[in-house]
Amino acid sequence: MDSEKPIGLVLLNMGGPDSLEAVEPFLYNLFSDRDLIQLPLGALLQKPFARMISHFRAKHVAENYRNIGGASPLLHWTGRQAEGIARELGEAFRPYVAMRYWHPTAEETLRRMAADGIERAVVVSMYPHYTGATTGSSVKDFRRTASRVYPELTFSVVEQWYDWPAYLDALAHQVNEGLNQFHELMRDGVQIFFSAHALPQKFIDRGDPYLEHVMETVRGVMERVGERPWHIGFQSRSGPVKWMEPGTEEVLDQLASDGHEAVLMVPISFVSDHIETLQEIDVEYRDHAHGRGIRSFGRSPSLNDHPLFISAMADLVRSNLEDGA
Structure with a gap:
């Protein structure tokens, strides 16, 4: 140093696409990656399938990006x-x-x-x-x-760095900021709902540690937030494969069925705002929750460039260097 x-x-x-015109080529690059999505019929047909799927999905996805500013x-x-x-x-x-x-x-x-x-x-x-x-x-x-x-x-x-203490501190701070959005008279009844990006179940079955890491993060955050009811679900599930469960919509349905009227969404696998927070959570899941009878729906602020998060990541890099990297 x-x-x-x-x-x-x-x-x-x-x-992510930096314009609406970039949506289709971005999707093509994404669907071409066999580490992320293994389309049927093997690697030779991955790119032709990716080209077809990205073409057919581009219009809908572009509309979602249009809703959040066009990029x-x-x-x-x-x-x-x-x-x-x-x-x-x-x-x-x-x-x-x-x-x-x-x-x-x-x-x-x-x-x-x-x-x-x-x-x-x-x-x-x-x-x-x-x-x-x-x-x-x-x-x-x-x-x-x-x-x-x-x-x-x-x-x-x-x-x-799912269990890095300073990262957990920063995320717990954002959860508390989210709780403060609710009126103090209803704050004790707010259900904290962690939503992580889903993976196909076969990733977990083959030994991928993602679910274990997510759960460790949630436990670490809740140790800092304090004794409160919390839940977890997995979002962005699409396609015919078996996905991690439960889905975010299913958890919202259950919370509504149980009579809860206030929910704080916490995006747990994302550290900055993008389509999954600004469109999927803030629009689609909000509308879904309201339609099921959940009257108060909020989201904890994303970490983005919050000073606590920036400091946490700087400490993480220092630790990496000190370990002889």
């Missing part, structure tokens, strides 16, 4: 996070972002790092909970691309 050479800080994330805010927030963490770490660090399914790609970022004279870097997955479908795919892509584009780069990778 005392070298005169700058140290790269690279945040890996999924990426994904994920690059904006991931860039802000990279800049904030690098600022906390000190002048020696240079921030970068590499997206899996849209720009800037790992190749674009690595070429920029080479041009900037970066010889050493810390690469951080912005998915707190490990699964081969997200962190695994992004890290594999970065390693593969680095070996081809910039083999001289020395880097370490932080793949998971």
Whole structure:
């Protein structure tokens, strides 16, 4: 850390379309990734299937992006996070972002790092909970691309941080901020509902630790928030495969059936606002909840570039460096 050479800080994330015209090619890139989605009939037909599915889904997905401003805010927030963490770490660090399914790609970022004279870097997955479908795919892509584009780069990778204490502190703070949205007379009855992105059940069955990591995060957050009723569900399920259960809609239905009228949604596997928070939770699940009789529906603020989260991630990087990375 005392070298005169700058140290790269690279945040890996999924990426999202930066315009409505980018929706279909973004979906094609996503559906082409066999680490994330294994379409039937094998690898040879993955790309033809991806082209067909992305074409047919693009119109509906583009309308969702239109509803949130016409583009994904994920690059904006991931860039802000990279800049904030690098600022906390000190002048020696240079921030970068590499997206899996849209720009800037790992190749674009690595070429920029080479041009900037970066010889050493810390690469951080912005998915707190490990699964081969997200962190695994992004890290594999970065390693593969680095070996081809910039083999001289020395880097370490932080793949998971689901139980990092300062991250749990920051998330618990956001949960309390969310609870404060409700009138004090009804706050004790608010049901805290953690919603994580679903995976096909076969990922869990093969030993993927994602569910275990998510549950550890929830337990760590609730230890900090205090004794309150909480629930967990899994969102963004689509297609004919068997998904993790229960689904977010099913949990909302059960809460309504049990007579609960106030729910706080907590997006647990996302660290910044994007389509799953701004459209799926804030619009679709809100409307679903209201339609079932849940009168008060709120969401805890996303971590985005909150100072507690930025500080937590800077400490995580320092710990990685101190461990001899």
